[in-house]
Amino acid sequence: MKEEIYPIAIEDKMKDAYLNYSLSVIIGRALPDVRDGLKPVHRRILFAARELGLFHSKAHKKSARLVGEVLGKFHPHGDSAVYDAMVRMAQDFNQRYQLIDGQGNFGSIDGDSAAAMRYTETKLTEIAEALLANIDQKTVNFVDNFDGSLQEPEVLPSKIPNLLVNGSSGIAVGMSTSIPPHNLGEVIDALVHLLDYPNARLETIIKNHLPGPDFPTGASIIGNDGIKAAYQSGKGKITLRAKSKIEKKKRHKNLIITEIPYQVNKSKLIEEIAELVNKGKISSVSDLRDESDKKGIRIVIELKANADPELTLNRLYKYTNLQNNFRINLLAINDKKPVVMGLLEILNHFLDFRKEIIKNHSKYNLTKAENRYHILEGLKKAIDQLDIVIDVIRNSEAKKEAKAKLVKKLKISERQAQSILEMQLQRLVGMEFEKLEAEKKDLAQKIKYYKNILNNEEELKSVLRAELKEIKKKFSDPRRTDIIADDSKAEITKNDLIKEKKAIISLSYRGIIKRNDEYKNLRTAKNDYLISTVGGSSLDQLLFFSNQGEVYNLQVHNIEEHHGLATGENLSKYLQIPINESIIDLNILSKNKAKTKNKYYTFVTENGLIKRTEVDEYRTNYSHIRAIKLDEDQLVNVEKTDEASDLIVISKKGYLIRFKGSSFSTTGRNTLGSRAINLIKNDKVLYFSTFENNSFIISISENGRANKIKLSEFETQKRNGKGNRIFSNKSYKLAGAVKAKAGDKILIAAKNGEIYEIEVDQIPETSPAGNMYQITKELDFEKITTVKKIIATN
Template sequence: MKEEIYPIAIEDKMKDAYLNYSLSVIIGRALPDVRDGLKPVHRRILYAARELGLLHNRPHKKSARLVGEVLGKFHPHGDSAVYDAMVRMAQDFNQRYQLIDGHGNFGSIDGDSAAAMRYTETKLTEIAEALLDNIDEETVNFIDNFDGSLQEPEVLPSKIPNLLVNGSSGIAVGMSTSIPPHNLGEVIDALIHLLDYPNARLETIIKNHLPGPDFPTGAAIVGNDGIKSAYQNGKGKITLRAKSKVEKEGRHQNLIITEIPYQVNKAKLIEEIADLVNKGKISAVSDLRDESDKKGIRIVIELKSKADPQLTLNRLYKYTNLQTNFRINLLALNDKKPVVMGLLEILNHFLDFRKQVIKNHTQYNLNKSENRYHILAGLKRAIDELDIVIKVIRNSQSKKEAREKLMLELDISKQQAQSILEMQLQRLVGMEFEKLEAEREDLAEKIKYYKNILNNEDELNNVLRDELKEIKKSFDDQRRTEIIADDSKAEITKDDLIKEKNAVLSLSYRGIIKRNEEFKNLRAAKNDYLVAAVEGSSLDQLLFFSDQGEVYNLQVHDIEEHHGLATGDNLSKYLQIPIKENIISLNILDKEQNKNQNQYYTFVTHSGLVKRSNIDEYRTNYSHIRAIKLDNDSLVNVEKTNAIEDIIVVSKNGYLIRFSGDTFSTTGRNTLGSRAINLSKNDHVIYFNIFDKNDFLISISEDGRANKIKLNNFRSQKRNGKGIRIFSNSKYKLAGAVTAARDDKILIAAKNGEINEIVVADIPETSPGGNMYQVTKELDFEKIVAVKKIIEVE
């Protein structure tokens, strides 16, 4: 031969070669067909098993024999690849409905490998035979095998919607598929509904028939969003969580894991748990053992006394494969092209495929019946003209001559003439003649029935519907995987890892914060006083409002718990607050949103503005947010209020205004307020709180003078008034004011840092506009700069 060399760019050659390789992997190995849900290797294993006679009601044969049959006739690849595929089809923890019935060691959920193929035995399961049913009756196309010496099915007839029922996974070139298994009965219910209502909505299918995947290992799916996304778009992510229960054993409690997520190795899972215990990440576990047997999984996690089982379980969900994510990618071959499909597309493709298979099978039966009917018509003609038949046969010198004479004399076809020549004499008996007539009548009915199926879409649908119902009746079982609809439970948050218990938090004048379970254990350090205390849950949110309009956020459980005589930690340990900012209010926000309905945070600024916003506006995951819009202003105080109770506002020059909360509107978080008090030019607000008729207003001047006035003596006014005079001498300037009961104590702080306390009962009581009395005469105070009510604990 003459040598011919063609120049070609290496990039073009590589591109062409890689494209051919990619197509080979995509079509020939890695992706399942949307019709029968099988990859080529699985299809060839099942077909070869049928050819070997390995049916479910016959004895098993050596796996090596089946592997050899597949390799030699249909699948020219490695024997380990074929055997591994066969093994997975036999594993009850991998396949929702096993297609291979294996004898011997076929591996375990602990990751143990199967025994060598020479030691194990195999045959088809009954449900696998439903995939192969009628395959020899022209239901599907056959193609040449790898060397053209044999024929193999392009696809199996598959009465089972196997793509969804058993799922599939595989990695091709540049794409992958991950289809979860489903419950057979639920898939068939969805198919029947879609058959009856072709325009059915996906939401209806999910709600009434096919709620989600159903894994062979059971466990639970947490949340619906991932399922809906996958069924709608072909892609999604679901959260799988192990099932467990709590058993008491003496004074201890044990966590019992009974089902684990799909494709999780049980032995490695136990190693993960043990590793966490050894590292101290989970301290509540005292013992761990695997008591699993043939009845099912049983992992025993023995807990220490007083350990919280749910808290421990949440930590296990967070840090081990007791909770995993399963990514769904509904990618399969449709007409030899890889396509990502939604649930409705997959269901419709299967229905269309089965309709075509039923048509092919019906046409096969029709042809067979018509041929037989034609033969019977010839036999009837021969019996009716028996004398002519006998005469022709006697006078013929050969079979060929007899056949041709019969065709001429009786006006019949070649096939009919041949059947007459082959007819046994016993068929001439009267009873045999009656059987022929009965068979002709039966065939006539069958032919009519087959033609009705082929020409009537409704009849075709009825056949398919009955077939689906029969499959469900034969193979349906109970759902194994529970679906927990609440998507909020899918993610294990930090709160889920914290034990919920009562929490009391206090803040001292010098910025020391302490967390405890009870009020009685709160105390301040020497030369310090508690000025704020709140109570809630360890899962609640703690808000610190600053005078610059910022609100800082901490989870209560982030504050270290102190007991006994411990006084707590400096707030700077938890919050980085600028030097020029001061915390003016401590509040606790319930963990449950909207629990505190009709509750608000009310703000008053130095310039005399008042604003109210809904509490839930301050629920945030950020370390701090803007609490209020300030325009060259600062905050005086923040209080939790409702929308109608009276508010009191006190100014530095000694004016108090009391007005109702319903005189101004609730606004958003980042807004300015409304005018609370009409201030003179050199005045500003120093205090605000909620009106309580049983409290006193305690006013302290900068030079240590004070008075107390029953709050009930101040009448309610319209908002934005000048207010009522607290004391008579206009020269006094207030350092601060507080509302307090007669037995309370007041902290006063001087500019030089010295602090001390006075008892409310020791302060002279006056009426509005009365005198101020010296209460710190004996103390060597400089100018007073702060006044706070002291929180006392019995």
């Protein structure tokens, strides 16, 4: 032949070659078939085991024998690949229902490898034989093996819905499958329901029959959403969590892990826990040991005397594989193509497959019964005309001649004539004749039965239904994996890692913050005073409002706890506040929204604007956010209020206005607000609070004069008025004002840093627009800059 060379672009050649390789991997190696749920290597292992006679009722044989059979006849891809696949089929921690009965060391959940194939022995399990049932009765197609010397099944006739029951995982080219195992009884219940109600809804199947995967290692599935998503679309993610219990031992409590998530290596899991303890990430563990045996898993985590078991367990869930995610991708081969399917599709494909198998089996048995019936009809004619038969045989020189004469004289087929010639004389005895008649009658019933299956859909369904129920009765077992319906428990949040306890937060004039659990432990350093305290839980959120309209966020549990004589730490350790800002208010947001009494934050600025915003707008995970929109203005104060209470605003030049909270609307977080007070020229707001009938307003001027007036002396006015005078001398300027009661103490700070405290009872009481009295003369104060109410430390 003349040699010809054709130019081909290398891109096209590589594309074709890679595509062929991809299809070979996808179809021939990596993905399971939707019908029997097996990859080619697993199918070939089971078929080869059957060919070797390795049935569950027989003795084990060396694994090397089976591996050699598979390699030599069906799967030339390397002995380790075949043996590893066979080992996995024998492992009770990997297979929900084992298909191989292994004898010897087949590995462990600690990641130990199986012994070499020359040491281990194997045979089929009884449930594996259900996958192979009737394979020799033309139920499935057979194809040539790799060298065309033998035939192998294209698919096993599997009575077991193996794709769902044992699941599958594999990585092909550009795709992967991850199908979790399920409980056999539940899958069959779902199949039977779908057989009876072909239009059944997925929600019904999940609710009443198949709630979710069932793993061989047990554990718990947290939440239903991932299951529903995977069953609906074929893709999803579920959260698996170990099962545990708490055991009391004298003064200590131990955590006992009894079941771990699917495909988690127990030995590595224990190493993970030990590493966390050694690094100090979990400080409540005093000892760790593995007490697992043949009865099951038992990991003992000994806790210190004061440890919280639930808190420790949550930390373990968060940082180790005691809790992990299992990705679901229901990808399988259907009609020689990889397809992602939902649960209903997979179930329907199996039902259609089994119907086809039952039909093929029925056709095989029908043909066999009809052939036998045909033979029996010939034998009956021979017995009825025995003299003719004897005469033909006696007068024929050859078997061929006798066969032809019988066909002609008895009007029978060649097969019937052949069976007459092969008939033993003992069949002519009366009792044997009756047996032939009984067999013929039985065959007639069978022929009718098989034809009914092939021609009647309902009869076909009845056979399939009975078959499924028989499989369930024989092989089903209780569910191992619990399903906890609450999806909110799937994610371990920061709050789950913190022990909830009472928390009292105090902030001093000099910026020292302290956290403890009792008000009686509140203390300050010498020459310092508490100006703010809030109480709540270690799980709550602290908000620090600044004069520049920012709000800084800090979780209570992040503040180090101090007791006894400790005074706390500087706020700068926890918050980085710019030098031009100062904190004007400390507030606490409860993690439980229902506990929030006043639902709003109300703000007042130096320019006399007031704004009210819902508290929930300030729940944030950011380190800080904008609290209020300011336009060349500063924030004076923030109060948690309701919508109706009266409010008071005080200006530097001594004007106080009292108005109703209902006189302005609630707005969003990043807004300016409404006018609270109509300020005179060069005046500004310096104090804002809620109205209290039994309190005083304490006013202190820059030059050390003061008075106190009952708040009830001030009548309610319309918002945006000028307000009422607090003192008569218009030349005085206020350094500050506070709301206080009899017995309270007031902190006064001067420009030079000197501070002084004065009791409310020492300040003269006046009426609105009354005099102010000197209270700091003997201390020779410079200009007063700050006035705060002191929190009693008791």
